[in-house]
Amino acid sequence: xxxxxxxxxxxxxxxxxxxxxxxxxxxxxxxxxxxxxxxxxxxxxxxxxxxxxxxxxxxxxxxxxxxxxxxxxxxxxxxxxxxxxxxxxxxxxxxxxxxxxxxxxxxxxxxxxxxxxxxxxxxxxxxxxxxxxxxxxxxxxxxxxxxxxx
Amino acid sequence: xxxxxxxxxxxxxxxxxxxxxxxxxxxxxxxxxxxxxxxxxxxxxxxxxxxxxxxxxxxxxxxxxxxxxxxxxxxxxxxxxxxxxxxxxxxxxxxxxxxxxxxxxxxxxxxxxxxxxxxxxxxxxxxxxxxxxxxxxxxxxxxxxxxxxxxxxxxxxx
Numbered sequence: 001x002x003x004x005x006x007x008x009x010x011x012x013x014x015x016x017x018x019x020x021x022x023x024x025x026x027x028x029x030x031x032x033x034x035x036x037x038x039x040x041x042x043x044x045x046x047x048x049x050x051x052x053x054x055x056x057x058x059x060x061x062x063x064x065x066x067x068x069x070x071x072x073x074x075x076x077x078x079x080x081x082x083x084x085x086x087x088x089x090x091x092x093x094x095x096x097x098x099x100x101x102x103x104x105x106x107x108x109x110x111x112x113x114x115x116x117x118x119x120x121x122x123x124x125x126x127x128x129x130x131x132x133x134x135x136x137x138x139x140x141x142x143x144x145x146x147x148x149x150x
Numbered sequence: 151x152x153x154x155x156x157x158x159x160x161x162x163x164x165x166x167x168x169x170x171x172x173x174x175x176x177x178x179x180x181x182x183x184x185x186x187x188x189x190x191x192x193x194x195x196x197x198x199x200x201x202x203x204x205x206x207x208x209x210x211x212x213x214x215x216x217x218x219x220x221x222x223x224x225x226x227x228x229x230x231x232x233x234x235x236x237x238x239x240x241x242x243x244x245x246x247x248x249x250x251x252x253x254x255x256x257x258x259x260x261x262x263x264x265x266x267x268x269x270x271x272x273x274x275x276x277x278x279x280x281x282x283x284x285x286x287x288x289x290x291x292x293x294x295x296x297x298x299x300x301x302x303x304x305x306x307x308x
Contacts, residue, residue, distance in 0.1 A: 047259040049291060075255070077294045087292040091259035093266060126256035130248065130263070 028113050032061065034142040035118050037088065037105040039125060041135035044097025047126035048104055049089030050137050055117035058109045060086050066103040069094040074105045087123065097128055106142065116141075244273040245287045258288040 039048050054060065060080050065071040069092040080086035088105050109116060120139035127133045247257040247264075262284045264270035270279040274286045 047255040049255040075288045075292045077289075077292050079294050085294070087294065089255035089258075089288070089292050091255050091262060091288070093259075093262055124252075124254045124256055126259055130256040130260040132256065 028111075028115055030110070030112050032108060033058075033111050033116055034064075034106050034108050036103050036140045036142055037066070037107060037120060038101050038138045038140060039104050039122065039135050040101045040138065041099055041125060041133055043127050043133055044099050045092075045102050045104075045125060045133075045135070046097055046128040047089070047091035047124070047130060048135070049087065049123040049125075050104075051085055051087050051121045051123055052107055052139060053085040053119045053121070054109055055115075055119075057112040058116050058118070059083050059112075060107065061110050062108045063088055064106040064108065066105045068098050068102070069096075070098075070102065070104045089123070091126075091130075101138075107139075244271055245290055247271070247287070253287060254291045255288060258284055258291060261287050 035052070037050055037052065039045060039050070060083070063073050063076050063086070065073045070090055072090070074088040074090040076086050076088045086107070088107070090104065107118075109118070118139050118141075120137045122135055122137040125133050125135035243253070245253045245257060247260040261270055261273070265279055265281065265284055270283060272279050273283045276282065
């Protein structure tokens with residue numbers, strides 16, 4: 001009788017552990033993560049607009065500025081805080097516009113289960129006069145100073 | 151049934167057999183050997199009145215459909231900002247500064263430069279050309295409410 005009870009208890013604990021692992025995605029825990037949005041262009045970046053599409057279980061928590069002339073938080077629709085994709089963008093009238101790899105924004109997400117995958121799509125990029133320019137976008141997960149993903 | 155009924159002024163005729171049958175029916179109903187000309191005219195008048203009523207109803211339905219189409223097209227133009235149709239079929243609205251059919255962040259930059267130069271366009275309709283107009287374009291560009299995936303796609307009437 002005692003042995004049967006122990007077997008049942010072990011089965012219950014096993015299923016509970018399996019369920020917890022499944023709820024935690026790929027074995028991770030719920031956490032906040034940040035992604036840098038980088039626009040790469042050969043000429044001064046006067047305006048940019050990027051669609052960021054988070055993976056399943058990810059929810060936008062905020063949009064932070066990037067560097068230089070784009071250090072202020074970019075424009076975005078707060079409706080994105082309810083989940084799903086977000087479109088961010090900004091422009092600058094500065095005379096010294098950045099070129100090359102420009103970090104234009106940092107996007108924060110809450111990730112259920114610790115796994116996340118974010119896709120960025122460049123919608124438009126313009127030069128100082130607002131004319132369309134060639135550019136590409138990269139969305140990179142932020143790693144903090146201690147080497148941990150934030 | 152008399153001869154005038156069988157081939158009346160409308161040219162309506164019938165086989166002799168059918169005419170005889172109807173004549174018998176009239177006799178059985180006590181009509182005294184036939185339908186008088188006044189009854190014929192009354193029946194014809196009634197039929198014409200019904201026909202007129204149906205024509206009036208059809209015209210009303212047709213008119214309603216035309217009005218509905220005009221309403222839908224007009225409403226669509228009004229909803230898309232009440233802009234004018236440009237060559238190529240794109241409905242132009244004030245926020246689309248470069249006229250490419252999209253409202254994006256480049257439009258905000260173009261307007262911001264114009265406002266800085268003392269020019270620009272009053273897109274928010276408050277009678278003043280200022281930073282508020284630029285904000286409106288930038289906000290519209292990233293809005294998730296449009297059908298253009300952030301970039302507000304304007305109506306196309308090709």
